[in-house]
Amino acid sequence: MKVRTRFAPSPTGNVHIGNMRAAIYNWLYARHHGGEFLLRVEDTDRERSTPEAIQTLLEAMKWLKLDVDGEHLYQSTRMEAHLAAAEMLLEKGHAYKEDKGGLGQGECVIFKMPGKDISFDDGIKGTLTKAAENMQDFVIVRSNGTPVFHLANVLDDIEQRVTHVIRGDDHVENTFRHIALYEALGAPVPQFAHLPMIVNHQGKPYSKRDGDAFVGDFRDKGFLPEALFNYLALLGWSPGDDREIMSVQEMIEAFDLDRCQSSPAQVDLKKLTWMNGEYMLKLPVEEFSALCFAELDKAGINAEPEYAEKVFALVRERVKIVADIAPMIAYFFSDDYDYDEKAVSKKLQKEGVADILKQVRALLAELPVFDEASTSKALHDFVEQSGLGFGAVMPPVRIAVSGTQSGPDLFPILAVLGREKVLARIDRTVERFLA
Ligand code: GLU
Secondary structure (H helix, E strand, C coil): CCCEEEECCCCCCCCEHHHHHHHHHHHHHHHHCCCEEEEEECCCCCCCCCHHHHHHHHHHHHHCCCCCCCCCEEHHHHHHHHHHHHHHHHHCCCEEEECHHHCCCCCEEEECCCCCCEEEEECCCEEEEECHHHCCCEEEECCCCCECHHHHHHHHHHHCCCCEEEEEHHHHHHHHHHHHHHHHHCCCCCEEEEECCEECCCCCECCHHHCCCEHHHHHHCCCCHHHHHHHHHCCCECCCCCCCCCCHHHHHHHCCHHHECCCCEECCHHHHHHHHHHHHHHCCHHHHHHHHHHHHHHCCCCCCHHHHHHHHHHHCCCCCCHHHHHHHHHHHHCCCCCCCHHHHHHHHCCCCHHHHHHHHHHHHHHCCCCCHHHHHHHHHHHHHHHCCCHHHHHHHHHHHHHCCCCCCCHHHHHHHHCHHHHHHHHHHHHHHHCC
16 A cells, blocks of 8 residues: 655644654655655634745745645635535434534534544554543534534545554544544544654743744754754654764655654754754855855845855854854954954953054064965964963954954964955054053
């Protein structure tokens, strides 16, 4: 039997990474087994499932390259079929009508539980059982005539001939009811697999309060889709060895449900950021440059291409996420850069620093050639001859030309900035902080 999985989100305008992880697992499972990955938009809540919300969902999937097989199924188009099935269940005695609460608001349709224990073999959690006495009959059509989630969800999975339902474990309790529905409808029960929650460091459901939680947040910050995909795939699944950076093809080959963990998976944004940095390093130089130019553009920085490329090369290995780029290199493009206050007070505004900077300036001004090697030699010689030590010389120079203590190696920075800018920046820094 061909594997058919599906992603069945209820669009709300944002796509939580937990939902997207479920989509990724369904996709990987289908691709691993040469099956199909379907999309069903559970858009029956018309207030939340706006066209924009659906658009956001589709864009998030496209961004992560989760290609869907066949037509998308919109649950809202299936109301008639849902109601017809409810009629059938009534006729067969699997359901009954009741004026719930006797409020005279009309009758709803209630599904009659079969009165037996229900068990299923969850692909991740193992065998789960619920005793008959702990399961109550439940509404499948409201008194206003609209079908309830359980009915619609099961009928649509039958319609889409879904063989494997991989979803969050907030649906485990529903599954017992769903199985009763499948049986009453005379349809084969799919294989279920319930993914553990993703949680914050306190073990609570991971939410917006803990940091970025929506796919769009990560896209806007310049995370690469490949990195987020890889990270989410490993959030609760492992290939069984210590591989972490994996291509999509490798993940497809290695993916299976029996290596999905049944305990909650903790979100670690630091790890995601590290992973993104690894993916950034793999980008071809032209792609990295294009991202950098786009970021400079967004920051309103006009960059001369040849000079800009040199700057990009300097930070290539330091950039973890795209949003870091502009702040990291802004000082190359404007003399009006911010000074890091702590750096200024700790390393710059000290006895003797003005004198050191003036001496360094004089040395640099006299160099016959101004490049990485010559500036490096000049400063190293100065450190040695003066007996001052690196710590007394290099940080003030770095802060003077860049405003910050961190960044790429100093000498390539000097070389890229060029003599004129370096001298002017030293002068200005002395005047501003040390005069
Ligand atoms: N729309 C439901 C949800 O997003 C579907 C759950 C499912 O069956 O996958 O929670």
